[in-house]
Amino acid sequence: MGTIIYAVLQVVVTAIGAAIMDKAGRKPLILTSATGLLLGCILTAISFFMKVHQLSPKAVPILAVTGILVFIGSFSIGMGAVPWVIMSEIFPINIKGQAGSFATLVNWFGAWLCSYTFNFLMTWSSYGTFILYAVINVLAIIFIVVMVPETKGRTLEQIQASINK
Numbered sequence: 001m002g003t004i005i006y007a008v009l010q011v012v013v014t015a016i017g018a019a020i021m022d023k024a025g026r027k028p029l030i031l032t033s034a035t036g037l038l039l040g041c042i043l044t045a046i047s048f049f050m051k052v053h054q055l056s057p058k059a060v061p062i063l064a065v066t067g068i069l070v071f072i073g074s075f076s077i078g079m080g081a082v083p084w085v086i087m088s089e090i091f092p093i094n095i096k097g098q099a100g101s102f103a104t105l106v107n108w109f110g111a112w113l114c115s116y117t118f119n120f121l122m123t124w125s126s127y128g129t130f131i132l133y134a135v136i137n138v139l140a141i142i143f144i145v146v147m148v149p150e151t152k153g154r155t156l157e158q159i160q161a162s163i164n165k
Contacts, residue, residue, distance in 0.1 A: 009069060010076045017077040025152040026086050031144055033078020038137040040071025045130035052127060067130075083107075089151040090159055 021029055044067030051060045083103075091099040121129040149162045 005069075006072060009073055013073045013076040014080065017081060021082065021085065022152065025150050026082050026089075027144065027148055027150040027152075029078045030082045030086070030148065031078075031141065033074050033080075033082065034137055034141045034144060036074025036077070037071055037079060038134055038141065040067050040069075040074055041130045041134035041137060043067030043070060045127045045134060048127035048130065086148065086151055089156070090149065090163065092156065092160070 017029060017033075043063055047060050047063035047067060050056055050063065087100060087103050088096070118129070121132065149159055151159050154162075
């Protein structure tokens, strides 16, 4: 049942994100997504903290599932797709292939690193793992605010000019 809820949520929220991307803009969508990822990590960390310290045992599973669903929905609405759209819009045609390949390599390396270290981190501290992920999402939010240009309705030249400031 959980897998079905996960899949339905992911498909529906991804479709919503795709439908509103051109109206809302890429940067607001990815910022909203990153903020939701942060919230999902915090909720999940709180649930594990409560479990470890045996606080409100009936609320722990509800909080954990809510945190994971918020995380999944938030990822699906922005961080899952929007970076690929932005990447296709910011690189000049002469380096698009190489830059896109490098960005994909970095993305997959990050995914591997997260997957590889997850069990080690959970052994160390279940709630600490999600606090660490929350901190990483705070850094992502700062990066988006400072470095990521809005590409909606802009030409490559306008985007490049804003990057080169």
